[in-house]
Amino acid sequence: QVQLVQSGAEVKKPGASVKVSCKASGYTFTGFYIHWVRQAPGQGLEWMAWINPNSGVTEYTQKFQGRVTVTRDTSITTAYMELSRLTYDDTAIYYCVTGIVAFDYWGQGTLVTVSS
């Protein structure tokens, strides 16, 4: 079965960076894009970026341009999302997602807390 297992919760100071990992299993890793979606406390879903694990090509929403980098390591079927220059507004749950027809499969989410 398809599984996306994310790294654990993080607490970071303003101005720092965070890197979240997403280990995929149960399907051909290079076959489907992996997306990153975040959700601030009590707020809606916000799409951030995708990566084509086969080619490494990425696309980012303009809001995060220059601050977010999505990468992958096909040898260990893992995708990464790094967000830099963190502010308090970046406190959120970050999800990795993949799917065949849409966002079929979601990771469990990683809580990133920005606190001084």
Added chain:
Amino acid sequence: EIVLTQSPGTLSLSPGERATLSCRASQSVSSSKLAWYQQKPGQAPRLLIYGASSRATGIPDTFSGTGSGTEFTLTISRLEPEDFAVYYCQQYVSSLLSFGGGTKVEIK
């Protein structure tokens, strides 16, 4: 970027009633590449509908999606207690994907 506007923000209904949720796009979502998700507190979202009207695996037929172009609707024909949640629409026709702001279906 395609902006999705969901209405109403909150829907207060009783179990057994019919729920109608709307999602309006700022430009046409061609090929009906629109999906609906359900999210319950403390859980990741779950895919309900894709391609505007196709139910995802395991989704009961009380959920249905309709629409095309810029107007889409999610209908829950008869609310069960477990259907009270937040619902999001999403477009994936553009390489820059986007979600609507969500509709909360709460118990009246």
